[in-house]
Structure formats: C-alpha cells, structure tokens
Amino acid sequence: MANVLEIQNLSKKYPGGVQALQQLTLTVEAGSIYGLLGPNGSGKTTTLGIVLDVLQASQGTYNWFGQSLKKETKRRIGAILETPNFYPYLSASQNLKIIADIKLANHREIDSVLQTVGLFPRRHSAFKGFSLGMKQRLALAAALLGDPEVLVLDEPTNGLDPQGIAEVRGIIQQVAAQGKTIILASHLLDEVQKVCTHMAVLQAGKLKVAGRVDAILAQHDQVIIRTENITQALGLLPQLPQVSNFRQEENYLMLTLANGYSSADLNQAFFQSGIILSELTVRKKSLESQFLDIIKDKNTSPA
Ligand SMILES: Nc1ncnc2c1ncn2[C@@H]1O[C@H](COP(=O)(O)OP(=O)(O)OP(=O)(O)O)[C@@H](O)[C@H]1O
Numbered sequence: 355m356a357n358v359l360e361i362q363n364l365s366k367k368y369p370g371g372v373q374a375l376q377q378l379t380l381t382v383e384a385g386s387i388y389g390l391l392g393p394n395g396s397g398k399t400t401t402l403g404i405v406l407d408v409l410q411a412s413q414g415t416y417n418w419f420g421q422s423l424k425k426e427t428k429r430r431i432g433a434i435l436e437t438p439n440f441y442p443y444l445s446a447s448q449n450l451k452i453i454a455d456i457k458l459a460n461h462r463e464i465d466s467v468l469q470t471v472g473l474f475p476r477r478h479s480a481f482k483g484f485s486l487g488m489k490q491r492l493a494l495a496a497a498l499l500g501d502p503e504v505l506v507l508d509e510p511t512n513g514l515d516p517q518g519i520a521e522v523r524g525i526i527q528q529v530a531a532q533g534k535t536i537i538l539a540s541h542l543l544d545e546v547q548k549v550c551t552h553m554a555v556l557q558a559g560k561l562k563v564a565g566r567v568d569a570i571l572a573q574h575d576q577v578i579i580r581t582e583n584i585t586q587a588l589g590l591l592p593q594l595p596q597v598s599n600f601r602q603e604e605n606y607l608m609l610t611l612a613n614g615y616s617s618a619d620l621n622q623a624f625f626q627s628g629i630i631l632s633e634l635t636v637r638k639k640s641l642e643s644q645f646l647d648i649i650k651d652k653n654t655s656p657a
Contacts, residue, residue: 356384357420358504358535359405364414366400366559374400375559378414382537382552384503387530389546389567390539392556393649398539399435401556402508406433418504429457432502434493434510442482446473446492449481450499459500467495471525487518494525505529507538511545523549543645547571557649569614571644573598577609577617580633581624590627596620606633 359382366375375397382388390398403409405416407423418427440449450464468474471491476484484492490510497505510526511519526549530536540546546553547567554564563570581587587607591600596615601608611620617636624631639647 357417358382358384358386359416359418359537360420361401361405361416362414364401364404364416365412366397366404366409367412373559375404375411378556378559378561380554380561380564382535384535385530385533386552387526387536387550388538389550389553390537390556391541391543391546391553391645393541395558396541396556397559398541398556399508400559402433402435402506402537402539406431406435406506408435429500430503431506432497432500432504433506434497435506435508437489437493438496440481440489440492443480445478445480446484446495447477449492450495453496454499457500463499463501467498470498470528471495472521485518487514487521490514490518490522491525494522494529498529502534504535504537507536509539509541511540511542519545543641547641555648562648563613565614569616570648571641572611572616573613575611575617575639576637577611577620578633578635578637579607579609579620579624579631580605581607581629581631583629586627587624587629590624590629594620594623596623 361378361380364375364378367373378401390401392398400409404411419430421427438453441452446468447464450467451461454461454464465474468477471494473488473491473495476488481489481492511522514522526536526538538550550567552565553567553570555562584605584607588602591597591607596612596619598610598612600610609620611617617634621631621634
C-alpha cells in the first residue's frame with residue numbers, strides 16, 4: 355500500500371516557548387481512515403497545521419505522496435482546519451460555487467458533493483438558517499470539491515449532538531469507501547474507534563502509540579486461559595511474542611497481549627506448541643480505561 359503522508363521527527367516550539375510537538379514520526383497509508391487522537395493540547399492541530407503548510411515546523415520533515423508539498427500536491431488534499439467562512443445570506447449552492455471558483459473545481463461537482471453530505475434537498479436554503487450539523491456538513495462538501503484523494507479534518511464532530519455526530523461519521527465512512535484517505539484529529543477515543551482503521555495517540559506533543567486501531571485496543575485487553583497442560587504453558591509463555599505479561603491465578607492464566615496481536619494469534623501459538631486451551635476468555639476494558647492506559651503507559655512504544 356502506498357504511503358499518502360510520511361512525517362519524520364517533526365518538532366514544533368511556539369514563540370512563547372511551548373514545545374507543542376517532539377520528534378513525531380508516523381506514516382499514513384493510502385485508503386486508511388487515520389485518527390490522530392490525544393487530549394486537549396497534545397499537539398493534534400499543530401501537526402495538521404504543519405503538514406497543511408499553515409504552520410512552520412521547528413524541525414523535521416513531511417512528505418505527501420512521496421514528495422514535498424507543492425501547489426499541485428495541495429490540490430490532492432481537501433482540508434477543514436476550522437469551519438470556513440460561508441456567506442450567511444447565500445445558499446449552500448451559491449457558497450460552494452464561490453469555493454469551487456477558488457479551488458478551480460468544476461461547478462458540476464457541486465450537486466454531487468451536496469448529495470454526499472445529505473444537503474442536496476437544502477441546496478437553495480440560506481446558510482444562516484443551517485443547524486451546526488448542517489454547517490459542518492457543508493464544510494465537508496467544500497473540502498470535497500476538486501475531488502481530493504485525501505481529506506484532513508480537525509475535530510469534525512466538535513459541538514455536534516449525537517445525531518449530527520452519527521451523520522458526520524456516516525459521511526466519513528462513505529467518503530472512505532470511495533477510496534479516499536481520511537486523516538482526522540479527535541480527542542474522543544470512542545469516535546476514533548468507531549470510524550478509524552488506524553490511529554496515533556499523542557500526549558504532550560509526543561507519540562505514545564501508532565498502528566491499527568483493533569490491534570492497539572486489543573493490546574490492553576486481558577486474556578484468561580485454562581489448559582490441562584498448565585506447567586507446559588507456563589514454560590512456553592516467556593517465549594511467546596504475543597504476550598507482554600502473565601500471571602497464574604489458581605487453575606487460570608491471566609495474560610496481557612503484546613502490541614499488534616489478537617487472542618486468535620495467541621490461541622494459534624498455543625495450538626502450534628501442542629497445548630490445547632480448554633477455555634479462552636477476553637476481558638475487554640472500557641474505552642475510557644483503554645485511553646487512560648495508553649496515555650499513562652510509559653512503556654508503550656510506537657508500532
Ligand atoms: N499559536 C500558539 N502559540 C503558543 N502556543 C500554542 C499555539 N497554538 C497551540 N499552542 C500550544 O501548543 C500545544 C498543542 O496545541 P494544539 O492546539 O496543537 O493541541 P490539540 O491536541 O489540537 O488540542 P485541542 O484538542 O485543544 O485542539 C498546547 O499546549 C497549546 O496551548
């Protein structure tokens with residue numbers, strides 16, 4: 355899979371002295387929905403600002419589609435860093451016509467992007483009467499003009515009610531299904547888990563972990579197993595790369611999966627060593643405690 359974005363050792367110190375990013379390295383593959391997750395102030399907007407050429411990095415490099423960012427490359431990226439200034443008295447269509455002219459996009463695209471974001475029936479309504487969710491969807495439509503290969507979104511569901519959140523999430527998934535890559539910043543693990551295929555977790559400007567969402571979340575799950583061959587299993591466990599730690603509790607073994615492995619990988623490893631598991635239970639942590647684990651865990655290293 356080709357890489358859409360490669361960030362290497364990116365650091366940013368703001369003039370006031372705040373170190374917003376420290377040596378950030380990550381790669382976004384084509385076709386992924388990549389979540390940049392982190393608490394407030396962790397450096398998500400700064401990262402997006404730098405790679406969109408709105409902010410200057412203090413150190414480090416980034417490449418889009420294997421090249422440095424040029425005018426032609428910018429046309430391949432649609433972005434919403436903050437809600438665009440739409441004209442309140444103009445309709446959705448009229449506002450998009452102005453943006454299409456700026457982006458040198460064909461006016462024929464307007465109806466199609468309005469359909470994608472579910473605003474086609476309201477295309478003649480004035481922007482000032484739109485709900486917050488509709489305004490956000492119009493911003494998405496504007497970002498989609500010019501048919502970019504990548505969409506970059508900063509907190510796309512911020513301030514929306516549950517219905518608005520679900521609508522924006524549906525649009526993101528629909529756009530990704532058309533083959534576009536999506537990069538989005540969010541402080542909500544729930545949002546990232548529901549929509550993203552990959553994620554990077556930032557805390558105080560540092561990368562805590564990066565990789566597939568399912569693998570990262572599984573890493574903090576506890577797996578409880580039972581086997582007739584407990585002595586043999588205890589002998590095997592220290593050699594298994596799938597397990598980061600384990601302990602025995604009576605007839606059970608309590609294991610924590612290592613980064614990138616699932617309980618199925620673990621089951622297979624035991625089977626291949628001739629150990630049959632009579633029970634295997636995965637105890638999932640709540641999303642909230644997963645997130646706290648990730649940002650607290652000093653030993654978590656990037657995948
Ligand atoms: N223009 C600026 N000047 C000085 N410090 C800044 C500036 N912009 C951001 N910062 C600081 O840099 C750090 C990272 O901010 P950033 O906005 O990138 O984080 P974030 O993860 O996007 O947070 P949020 O979720 O609140 O938007 C914070 O400590 C913030 O206060």
